[in-house]
Amino acid sequence: MNYQKILENIYFDIRPYEKVGKQADYIPALxxxxxxxxxxxxxxxxxxxxxxxxxxxxxxxxxxxxxxxxAYCMSILGDGVWERMGKxxxxxxxxxxxxxxxxxxxPRNPFINAGAIVMADILLSNLENPENDYITFxxxxxxxxxxxxxxxxxxxxxxxGYLNAAIANMLKYYHNxxxxxxxxxxxxxxxxxxxxxxxxxxxxxxxxxxxxxSFSFGGVRLTSSQVKRINAIMQxxxxxxxxxxxxxxxxxxxxxGVGGGIAAxxxxxxxxxxxxxxxxxxxxxxxxxxxxxLLTTETEESIF
Numbered sequence: 592m593n594y595q596k597i598l599e600n601i602y603f604d605i606r607p608y609e610k611v612g613k614q615a616d617y618i619p620a621l622x623x624x625x626x627x628x629x630x631x632x633x634x635x636x637x638x639x640x641x642x643x644x645x646x647x648x649x650x651x652x653x654x655x656x657x658x659x660x661x662a663y664c665m666s667i668l669g670d671g672v673w674e675r676m677g678k679x680x681x682x683x684x685x686x687x688x689x690x691x692x693x694x695x696x697x698p699r700n701p702f703i704n705a706g707a708i709v710m711a712d713i714l715l716s717n718l719e720n721p722e723n724d725y726i727t728f729x730x731x732x733x734x735x736x737x738x739x740x741x742x743x744x745x746x747x748x749x750x751x752g753y754l755n756a757a758i759a760n761m762l763k764y765y766h767n768x769x770x771x772x773x774x775x776x777x778x779x780x781x782x783x784x785x786x787x788x789x790x791x792x793x794x795x796x797x798x799x800x801x802x803x804x805s806f807s808f809g810g811v812r813l814t815s816s817q818v819k820r821i822n823a824i825m826q827x828x829x830x831x832x833x834x835x836x837x838x839x840x841x842x843x844x845x846x847x848g849v850g851g852g853i854a855a856x857x858x859x860x861x862x863x864x865x866x867x868x869x870x871x872x873x874x875x876x877x878x879x880x881x882x883x884x885l886l887t888t889e890t891e892e893s894i895f
Contacts, residue, residue: 592890592892594633594635594639594641594861594890595641595643597886597889597890598631598633598641598642598643598886599643600885600889601631601882601885601886601889602629602631602643602644602882604885605629605878605881605882605885608877608878608881609627609629609869609878610627610869611869611871611877611878612869612870612871612876612877613626613869613870614626614851614868614869614870615653615849615850615851615868615870615874617751618744618747618748618751618849619747619750619751620651620741620743620744620747620748621651621744621747621849621850621868624650624850624851624868625868626851626868626869627869628644628645628648628866628867628868629644629645629865629866629867629878629882630642630643630644630645630646630647630648630788630789630865630866630867631643631644631646631789631863631864631865631866631882632646632788632789632790632792632793632863632864632865633793633861633862633863634790634793634794634796634797634861634862634863635860635861636797636800636801636859636860636861640790640793642789642790645788645789645866646788646789646790647788647789647790648788648789648866649786649787649788649791650786650787650788650850650851650852650866650868651741651744651783651784651785651786651848651850652783652785652786652787652792652848652850652852652854653783653848653849653850653852654685654702654704654707654783654846654847654848654849655792655846655847655848655850655852655853655854656707656782656783656785656848657701657702657706657707657710657846658702658796658799658821658825658829658846658854659725659728659729659732659782659795660701660707660710660711660714660725660782661701661702661710661821661824662799662806662811662813662817662821663710663714663725663728663811664701664710664713664714665813665817665820665821666811666812666813666817667713667714667717668713668717669817672701672710672713675697675698675709675713675767676697676698676699676700676701676705676706676709676710677697677698677699677700678700678824678827678828679699679700679827679828680699680700680827680828680832680834680835681699681700681703681828681831681832682832683832684831684832685702685703685704685831685832685874686703686704686754686755686758687703688754688757688758688761691705691758691761691762692761695765696761696762696764696765696766696767697765697767698762698767699828700824700827700828701824701828702824702825702828702829702831702846703828703831704754704755704758705758705762707779707782707783708755708758708759708762708768708775708776708779709762709767709768711775711776711778711779711782712762712767712768712769712770712775714778715769715770715774715775715778716769716770721778722740722778722781724809724810725781725782726738726739726740726785727809727810728808728809728810728811729785729795729809730809731808731809731811732794732795732798732808732809733787733791733792733794733795734794735791735794738785738786738787738791739785739786740781740784740785740786741784741785741786742781742784744780744783744784744786745777745780745781745783745784746780748780748783748784749776749777749780752776752780755776755779755780756772756776759772759775759776760772783848787852787864788866789852789864789865789866790864792852792854792864793854793862793863793864794862795854796854796855796856796862796863796864797856797861797862798818799818799821799822799825799844799856799862800856800857800858800859800860800861800862801818801859802815802818802819802858802859803815803859806818819858822844822856822858823844825844825845825846825855825856826838826843826844826845826894829844829845829846829847830845830846830847830873830875831847831873831874831875832873833871833873833875837875837880837883840880840884841855841880841883841884841886841887841893842887842893842894842895843855843856843857843863843883843887843893843894844856844858844894845883847874847875847876847879849870849874850866850868851866851867851868851869851870851876851879852864852865852866852876852879853865853866853875853876853879853880853883855883857887857892857893857894858894860892863883863886865878865879865882865883866879867879867882
C-alpha cells in the first residue's frame with residue numbers, strides 16, 4: 592500500500608474544506624492558533640512512517656488525552672473503573688450538565704468531560720505524584736522526553752471553565768469525586784493541555800493498534816483484552832455526539848479533541864493522527880474527519 596501517495600491525494604481532495612469551520616475560540620489560547628494548518632501522519636506496526644503537511648507541529652491534544660487517562664485508570668483499577676462511570680455513547684454534547692443530573696452524577700462514558708473529570712480524580716487518589724507520573728507515561732508512549740503540559744493553555748481553560756466547574760461540583764454532590772474540586776479541575780485541564788505533533792501522537796497510539804504485544808509504558812500495564820476494550824470505547828464514544836457518523840464514514844476506533852486533532856487506529860496495521868484546527872459544530876476537525884474518511888475509502892481498510 593502506497594500510503595504516502597494516498598496522503599497526497601487526500602490532501603488535494605480536502606482542499607475545498609480548508610476554510611470550513613472555526614477553531615475552539617471559547618478557549619482563549621486555542622482561539623489564538625492559526626486555523627489554516629493541516630498535518631497527518633501514519634505509523635505502521637512495521638515502523639514505517641508516512642507524513643504530510645504540518646505533521647511535526649505540536650498542538651494541544653485536548654480530549655484525545657482521555658484515551659491515555661482511561662488506560663492509566665484501567666491499569667490501576669481494572670474493571671473497577673466502571674463502578675464510577677458507564678460505557679455507553681452519550682448522544683449529547685461532551686459537556687452536558689443535564690445528562691449528568693438525570694443520571695445522578697454517573698458519567699455516561701469516560702470520553703465526555705464528566706467522565707474525564709472522574710478519571711482525573713481517580714489518578715489523584717491513586718498516584719503519589721499525579722502530574723509527574725502522567726506526563727512520564729505520555730513521554731514513554733511517544734518515545735520522546737520533551738512531551739509536556741502547556742501551562743498557558745491549562746490556565747486559559749480554567750479562566751473560562753465555568754461549565755466544567757459546574758460538572759465537577761455536581762459530581763461532588765453525587766459523591767463521585769473524592770478530592771478537592773479545584774485540585775481535580777487543575778489536573779484535568781493539565782491533561783488536556785498536553786502538546787504533541789501528529790508524528791508523536793500517531794506513535795503514542797501505536798500501542799493501542801497492537802493487540803499482540805504487551806502494553807507497558809511508564810509504569811502503566813494493560814492486558815491485550817484491556818487494550819481491545821479501550822478500542823471498543825473509542826469506536827462507540829470517541830467523537831462526542833458524532834460517534835455514529837465517524838463510525839459510519841471512517842470505520843476506525845479513534846478519539847478527537849477540540850484542539851483540532853484526531854487519532855485513530857486500524858488494529859494490527861497502523862495508527863494515524865491528523866490535525867486541523869477548524870472544527871464543525873460537534874467539536875470535531877472538519878478536514879480531519881474528511882481526511883480519515885478518504886483514507887479508509889481509498890485504502891479499503893477499516894474494521895468492518
